[in-house]
Amino acid sequence: MELRKQPERHIAPNIPDEWFVPKASNQAEAEAVVRPSLSYWQDAWLRLLKNKLAMAGLTFLILLTFMAIFGPMMSPHDMTEQKLVNQNLPPSSQHWFGTDELGRDVFSRTWFGARISLFVGIVAALIDFIIGVVYGGFAGYKGGKADHVMMRIVEILYGLPYLLIVILISVVMGPGLFTIIFALTITGWIGMARIVRGQVLQIKNYEFVLASKTFGTKTSRIIRKNLLPNTMGPIIVQMTLTVPSAIFAEAFLSFLGLGIQPPFASWGSMASDGLSTILSGHWWRLFFPAFFISLTMFSFNVLGDGLQDALDPKLRR
Amino acid sequence: MTTYIVKRLFAMLITLWLIITLTFFLMHAVPGSPFNEERATNETVQKNLEKFYHLDKPLYVQYGLYLKSVVTFDFGPSIKKSSQTVNEMLGRGFPISFELGMITLIVAVLSGITLGVIAALRHNGIIDYLAMTIAVLGISIPNFVMATLLIQVIAVNWQILPVATWVSPKHMILPTLALATGPMAIIARLTRASMLEVLTQDYIRTAKAKGLSPVKIVFKHALRNALLPVVTVLGSLAASILTGTFVIEKIFAIPGMGKYFVESINQRDYPVIMGTTVFYSTILIMMLFLVDIAYGILDPRIKLHKKEGS
Amino acid sequence: MEKVLEVNDLHVSFKTYGGEVKAVRGVNFNLYKGETLAIVGESGCGKSVTSQSIMRLIPNPPGRITNGSILFKGKDLTKLKETQMRSIRGADISMIFQDPMTALNPTITIGEQLVEGILQHKSISRQEGKKVALEMLDLVGIPNPQERFKHHPHQFSGGMRQRIVIAMALVCKPEVLIADEPTTALDVTIQAQILDLFKDIQKKTGVSIILITHDLGVVAQVADRIAVMYAGKIVEAGSRREIFYQPQHPYTKGLLNSVPRLDLVGAELVPIGGTPPDLFSPPAGCPFTARCSYAMEVCDRAYPFKTHLSQDHHVDCWLQDERAMNRLTSVK
Numbered sequence: 001m002e003l004r005k006q007p008e009r010h011i012a013p014n015i016p017d018e019w020f021v022p023k024a025s026n027q028a029e030a031e032a033v034v035r036p037s038l039s040y041w042q043d044a045w046l047r048l049l050k051n052k053l054a055m056a057g058l059t060f061l062i063l064l065t066f067m068a069i070f071g072p073m074m075s076p077h078d079m080t081e082q083k084l085v086n087q088n089l090p091p092s093s094q095h096w097f098g099t100d101e102l103g104r105d106v107f108s109r110t111w112f113g114a115r116i117s118l119f120v121g122i123v124a125a126l127i128d129f130i131i132g133v134v135y136g137g138f139a140g141y142k143g144g145k146a147d148h149v150m151m152r153i154v155e156i157l158y159g160l161p162y163l164l165i166v167i168l169i170s171v172v173m174g175p176g177l178f179t180i181i182f183a184l185t186i187t188g189w190i191g192m193a194r195i196v197r198g199q200v201l202q203i204k205n206y207e208f209v210l211a212s213k214t215f216g217t218k219t220s221r222i223i224r225k226n227l228l229p230n231t232m233g234p235i236i237v238q239m240t241l242t243v244p245s246a247i248f249a250e251a252f253l254s255f256l257g258l259g260i261q262p263p264f265a266s267w268g269s270m271a272s273d274g275l276s277t278i279l280s281g282h283w284w285r286l287f288f289p290a291f292f293i294s295l296t297m298f299s300f301n302v303l304g305d306g307l308q309d310a311l312d313p314k315l316r317r
Numbered sequence: 318m319t320t321y322i323v324k325r326l327f328a329m330l331i332t333l334w335l336i337i338t339l340t341f342f343l344m345h346a347v348p349g350s351p352f353n354e355e356r357a358t359n360e361t362v363q364k365n366l367e368k369f370y371h372l373d374k375p376l377y378v379q380y381g382l383y384l385k386s387v388v389t390f391d392f393g394p395s396i397k398k399s400s401q402t403v404n405e406m407l408g409r410g411f412p413i414s415f416e417l418g419m420i421t422l423i424v425a426v427l428s429g430i431t432l433g434v435i436a437a438l439r440h441n442g443i444i445d446y447l448a449m450t451i452a453v454l455g456i457s458i459p460n461f462v463m464a465t466l467l468i469q470v471i472a473v474n475w476q477i478l479p480v481a482t483w484v485s486p487k488h489m490i491l492p493t494l495a496l497a498t499g500p501m502a503i504i505a506r507l508t509r510a511s512m513l514e515v516l517t518q519d520y521i522r523t524a525k526a527k528g529l530s531p532v533k534i535v536f537k538h539a540l541r542n543a544l545l546p547v548v549t550v551l552g553s554l555a556a557s558i559l560t561g562t563f564v565i566e567k568i569f570a571i572p573g574m575g576k577y578f579v580e581s582i583n584q585r586d587y588p589v590i591m592g593t594t595v596f597y598s599t600i601l602i603m604m605l606f607l608v609d610i611a612y613g614i615l616d617p618r619i620k621l622h623k624k625e626g627s
Numbered sequence: 628m629e630k631v632l633e634v635n636d637l638h639v640s641f642k643t644y645g646g647e648v649k650a651v652r653g654v655n656f657n658l659y660k661g662e663t664l665a666i667v668g669e670s671g672c673g674k675s676v677t678s679q680s681i682m683r684l685i686p687n688p689p690g691r692i693t694n695g696s697i698l699f700k701g702k703d704l705t706k707l708k709e710t711q712m713r714s715i716r717g718a719d720i721s722m723i724f725q726d727p728m729t730a731l732n733p734t735i736t737i738g739e740q741l742v743e744g745i746l747q748h749k750s751i752s753r754q755e756g757k758k759v760a761l762e763m764l765d766l767v768g769i770p771n772p773q774e775r776f777k778h779h780p781h782q783f784s785g786g787m788r789q790r791i792v793i794a795m796a797l798v799c800k801p802e803v804l805i806a807d808e809p810t811t812a813l814d815v816t817i818q819a820q821i822l823d824l825f826k827d828i829q830k831k832t833g834v835s836i837i838l839i840t841h842d843l844g845v846v847a848q849v850a851d852r853i854a855v856m857y858a859g860k861i862v863e864a865g866s867r868r869e870i871f872y873q874p875q876h877p878y879t880k881g882l883l884n885s886v887p888r889l890d891l892v893g894a895e896l897v898p899i900g901g902t903p904p905d906l907f908s909p910p911a912g913c914p915f916t917a918r919c920s921y922a923m924e925v926c927d928r929a930y931p932f933k934t935h936l937s938q939d940h941h942v943d944c945w946l947q948d949e950r951a952m953n954r955l956t957s958v959k
Binding site: 155156160169171244252255256258271272275278286290295297298301302305 | 328329331332335336339340343344346347453454456457458459461462465466468469473556557559560563564567568579582583585590594597598601602605
């Protein structure tokens with residue numbers, strides 16, 4: 001080392017002379033990475049676990065699924081079993097959630113309603129997902145003119161008032177489960193298509209994808225390692241949030257008399273029937289379907305919010 | 318800006334045309350509708366129908382004539398209420414529905430923005446958690462459940478407010494509240510998220526470095542930019558409020574268009590369903606159009622850049 | 628020379644999930660009237676935190692000034708109330724941020740953004756405020772200010788925007804201007820123009836400038852004095868000549884060796900290996916030890932004493948100790 005100017009010298013007090021010897025090499029230590037590396041999904045899962053509200057939502061949904069499957073079997077009363085002598089009984093050890101005006105067991109009917117709601121929600125979300133991924137993925141991947149035309153179509157469809165169309169289709173096709181799902185998905189996929197297309201478009205040109213290509217990485221590996229983690233996040237979130245809106249739409253249609261028809265039950269139709277009893281004090285007929293539909297939508301919404309936070313790659317730390 | 322407006326206008330017209338066409342052919346496809354085989358129960362009604370829809374002519378002529386009458390805002394007669402036209406029903410019912418919808422929209426926007434801004438400014442505080450829990454509850458409770466809950470507790474148990482109808486401001490509180498909760502919650506969440514993002518922007522730091530007061534920073538620099546995404550959802554919120562009026566009017570026995578619409582659905586009064594759908598779609602699409610224009614005015618960058626995400 | 632700003636033993640910490648990050652750990656420096664002081668260092672060394680602490684713009688929570696004082700004209704800025712601080716920000720001390728593309732509010736005209744700063748601190752009419760703003764736009768070299776006044780930020784180029792940002796910082800004739808990486812986001816040719824503008828403005832207004840940068844090229848052009856920061860401490864400071872031609876700290880030397888220089892043709896560019904230490908638990912000794920090729924046992928055990936080499940030039944390094952000197956000369 002070269003010193004052009006010799007400044008005054010110092011001797012620091014209380015520092016022993018023998019410390020002034022070269023230090024053993026520590027280059028490795030300097031280069032060591034402290035943070036343990038977790039895969040994207042592990043990391044997201046850990047962060048979801050920390051979100052108490054989302055976990056509560058998830059727990060409830062698991063319980064609800066269990067009850068939707070086994071609930072109707074737990075009650076000694078079939079959901080369509082009518083006993084007029086038993087009409088409008090309050091909750092008791094015989095009928096845990098009470099009975100309705102035809103003497104049917106509200107407990108059995110509530111869990112049957114859960115089946116309908118979950119089925120409609122999940123099937124609608126799945127169909128939206130499939131159509132959305134195919135349409136949006138194609139538009140985003142192709143780009144150019146095809147993308148332009150496809151997105152103009154989406155833009156026009158986006159202007160359609162969703163529930164009005166659903167009502168219209170239900171009127172035309174006659175009420176029923178199939179009609180509801182058909183009506184819901186006919187406009188429902190648009191949101192998903194927009195998201196997928198945006199994601200694909202954005203990621204197609206990411207430098208790390210280009211970098212992988214230049215390294216000669218196989219396409220399947222690029223999709224699995226790069227594209228999926230970065231596109232799946234928003235898609236999963238969108239799906240989680242589609243479920244409650246489908247559940248709401250089913251209940252809304254059933255409430256208007258366009259949904260599930262008697263003797264079958266859905267939370268919407270049960271609430272609609274229960275509405276007339278509000279003044280007569282038969283609160284249980286309204287309370288149980290209303291409570292469970294709200295709690296289910298709440299659970300899906302908080303789970304969706306939690307997933308959104310957990311799956312955002314930019315929030316990783 | 319002009320090309321932008323023209324473009325939006327064009328898209329709007331196509332959407333409208335699509336809806337009119339869709340409703341027309343769907344209604345003609347319904348088995349048992351008076352447009353194909355079934356005859357109306359009432360002789361005069363049937364005559365009115367044939368006269369208005371030109372049922373004796375080929376389908377494409379019917380379609381052309383229907384388009385023409387829709388353009389002049391004439392939706393023809395009802396088939397269940399013999400002496401009434403759809404226009405008369407709209408004239409009677411729509412002002413009430415409009416009143417309910419507008420009050421709801423104003424309440425939802427004002428309270429939603431306030432809640433969202435407060436939550437963002439108290440980020441991660443108790444008020445924030447409280448406001449956001451209320452907001453998730455708000456989007457999770459369907460409006461018909463909210464309505465029945467309010468009736469049960471406030472009108473029946475406590476007897477503070479009237480149970481139903483739409484005659485005085487006092488009667489308007491519960492229906493508006495029931496209908497506004499969901500949109501309010503959506504606006505509150507959106508405002509909060511957008512406000513939080515804006516508050517981390519460099520220009521907010523610049524404003525602080527200028528020595529501006531927090532009030533000025535929030536209201537002049539942050540709020541306007543934070544509200545841009547809120548403006549974009551107003552159109553779809555208006556749509557959800559409008560469809561919400563159907564159930565709310567049914568529950569509260571409000572004599573608005575929604576109540577007529579629900580009745581017409583249950584009675585399969587096809588011309589009314591058709592007319593109302595077209596009428597409401599027109600309003601909603603015009604709403605979306607106005608929102609787009611408003612966005613263009615609020616965001617000076619829109620003149621140069623294409624709208625994102627479309 | 629008149630001292631405008633005096634920073635003593637400044638400590639700033641951030642509370643995070645992982646614990647407390649000690650971003651600034653005892654920083655001392657003075658700023659004299661009309662000079663340009665450059666604070667240089669790698670990203671994360673605490674230079675931006677130091678500058679934002681002077682403006683009291685550290686987001687709190689999580690950030691907090693835990694110790695030390697910042698004296699401006701005899702007032703300790705760390706002890707001022709927020710309202711008092713507000714009357715200083717933009718009026719007596721101004722700040723310019725890195726990215727001119729995002730530093731301006733996109734929905735407000737640049738004229739309004741200039742005038743609001745003036746009206747905040749001076750009780751003059753809007754009309755007079757506009758006059759001041761126009762003069763300032765002219766001073767920073769915006770052609771056609773009268774017309775540009777009504778334009779929105781997106782209608783300007785990056786270099787023009789940075790000129791507007793500078794004009795905004797100068798409208799109230801501040802005594803201190805803090806520029807945090809003012810040229811990093813700009814093209815090289817624009818960089819030179821902006822640096823010239825700084826020199827020009829300093830000549831015209833006598834403002835003292837603190838220039839925060841990682842770019843030694845920028846420093847060489849405009850700085851009178853240089854402070855080198857590493858892991859939350861100023862490890863060496865001195866005049867521009869002293870730092871460029873007689874660097875003492877191995878880190879300073881490393882920085883100089885890692886940038887191309889016109890005055891040392893043929894010199895090899897040598898990057899500094901390794902990364903700065905984790906500031907959750909900063910080492911007790913010299914934080915540079917792990918990356919230092921001269922490291923001794925003592926470096927790990929104790930933080931070096933400050934050695935003054937001239938009136939301005941001082942360095943924190945054990946190599947300045949006579950015993951290290953003896954060893955090195957004997958090795959040679």
